[in-house]
Amino acid sequence: MTAAPQLPAMAPPKATRREWVALGVIALPCLVYAMDLTVLNLALPAISADLQPTAAQLLWIIDIYGFMVAGFLITMGTLGDKLGRRRMLLIGAAAFASASVAAALSTTAHALIATRALLGIAGATLAPSTLSLISNMFRDERERRVAIGIWISSYSVGGAIGPLVGGVILQYFAWPAIFWAAVPVMLLLLAVGPFLLPEYRDPQAGRLDLGSVALSMAAVLGGVFALKQAAEGQPGLTTLLAAALGLAAGVAFVRRQRRIAYPLLDLKLFGQPRFAAAICTYALTSFAMFGVYIFVSQHLQLVLGLSPLVAGLCTVPWALSFVAGSMLTPAIAQRLGAPQTMIAGLTVAAVGFAAMAMVDAPHGLAWLIGGMVLMGLGMAPVFTLGNDIVIGSAPPERAGAASALSETSSELSGALGIAVFGSLATSLYRAGMSGQVPADTMAGVHTLGGALTVADGLPAAMAEALRHAARSAFVDGFQAAALLGTGIMVASALLAWRMLRTPALRG
Known part of the structure; x- marks a missing residue:
């Protein structure tokens, strides 16, 4: 037969x-x-x-x-x-x-x-x-x-x-x-x-669980608020309470999703290596990008002395490179495969972050713009293929929740990046300034903008010395953030290679 x-x-x-x-x-x-x-x-x-x-x-x-x-x-x-x-x-x-x-x-x-x-x-x-x-x-x-x-x-x-x-x-x-x-x-x-x-909806959709809605909002809002406060140098009691609320609500949210029949977030998706790898690399990329990008406009205006319009024009190549990378990604992925394209993109982004660490070298503006262009070209495949993997891994009826999870991970990791990178740079800046000005005047120069404002009211020689010290300390923090971003991109590439390397996951 x-x-x-x-x-x-x-x-x-x-x-x-x-x-x-x-x-x-x-x-x-x-x-x-x-x-x-x-x-x-x-x-x-x-x-x-x-x-x-x-x-x-x-x-x-x-x-x-x-x-x-x-x-x-x-x-x-x-x-x-x-x-x-x-x-x-x-x-x-x-x-x-x-x-x-x-x-x-x-x-x-x-x-x-x-x-x-x-x-x-x-x-x-x-x-x-x-x-x-x-x-x-x-x-x-x-x-x-x-x-x-x-x-x-x-x-x-x-x-x-x-x-x-x-x-x-x-x-x-x-x-x-x-x-x-x-x-x-x-x-x-x-x-x-x-x-x-x-139009598309889940025909088997259960009742919206209002308890999960409240817990998810408390977890995300508490976490984002605490991270933003920490990034602004305000780690007070309110920040600690917000962080504790967000953490407690997040734990309760995860436990609730495991119990209810129609969860707000399907945790089983994280059992798929492709989905987990996409979310992790997307989050790490957002973490590094937002963490470093906050220094760019300050460097252009406060260190290099460019006008807001010229500083804005200097960031246009980064946006255009991101657009170009997003449009080229499908053709490259068709030829090399999605995992190899993501790993290559993360490697290019790592080179871009390393180039941005050369901002105090001769032709520092060219290094900065070139690094931003490489960063955009390298990150675009991660964003494009990461979102494609996320919605492709989820059941069609839960694509909306999966795509929302992708965006939420980007929002949270971006806020965390601003807090972590900002704290690192602020610590280096204050260490660099501690021996440059009297201790009783440190409160007025704890930021680069504040130091430049103080310098405007000083005699010419003292003002120039303060400006030079403040700008040098800021550049030191910027370079440290760029090097940290380089390390995160390398670690992300290794993570993507490890989680996406099996033949079954290369499709």
Whole structure:
């Protein structure tokens, strides 16, 4: 008796023009989301003059958006799986447009803080909804990688042009105009989204567990708040309590996910080596990138003395390299394989970090820009393939929650990177300054900006000596951070090689 011949597996369907047009539509809100993270900083002087917030209120105006995004990502990703990803994206777009209008009409600092919080909650729907929709729209692996590369590029472009667009807007309009700019994009998404975007939801979705929602928010918000406070040099009782709350809530959240039938986060995904490797390398890359990037703008303006516009233009090559790397990744991965491409990217990023450590050498600006370009080219494959592996490893009905986990890991590791790298550089800076100024004046020069301000009120010779000492101490901290980033990239490459090296995982 002969066995029946096995039919060859059907190739996944190719995307049509409709899917590619839809990808362009969902990339627009991602670009606006990234712009909203950076454009506000330029408007702070105008906001301060108009609304006259206190120092604490000004800090909350800046930070509350990122806090809310981080806290609601997992919840919004799971809601998208349950209610429908297109529906969740359109609800988020409507909420983002409404909150933008409310922010533009704010007349008090408290109102602006509240509307920025609403913007963050609405923004948390964008990343998981758009990424999980990409997994539905692009079934072919190579096309999906190209789509994810475009998706990631939209964030890079938004972050790069945010200061430039904000500068142009503020040149001709008052500060509320930076919020009005987001409204037309969201209205466009609401107009064409129902016709171009497919709907997908988990037909077996259970009831949303509100206890898990509360625990996840407490864990993420507590952790991010504590990390940001530590990064700003405020390790007080409030910071310790926030860290303890976040840790306790995180432990309780994990235990609860193991017990309930429909968890907010499927912990079984971490049992897959591909998924675990993608999350780990993505998190480590974000940790190093955010940790080092905080020094770049300060170095360009306070050490090299460049204007804000020229400093912003110096960061454009980094964003363009990230875009180029994201677009080249699918072709390289098709030829070399995903693991080899990620490892090669991490190696290139390590060289970029090492080049950034040469900022005090002759032609230091060229070393810095070249290092940033290599960093962008090397990190792009990790972001593109990491997200592809994450949503490809998860069951289709849980793609929203998986993509939200990817973004949450990036948010948390980025905040941790800022805290760790910032603490390292601050310690080296203070050590370098301790013998340069009298002990009773150290309080005024504990940052490079503070030291330069103090120097402006001193006699010329003393002022120049203080500026030189402060800039040298800052560069020492910057170099140490760049070298630490180099080590993390090398360690990430070794980790990816170890976790992705078996033949079964190279597909």
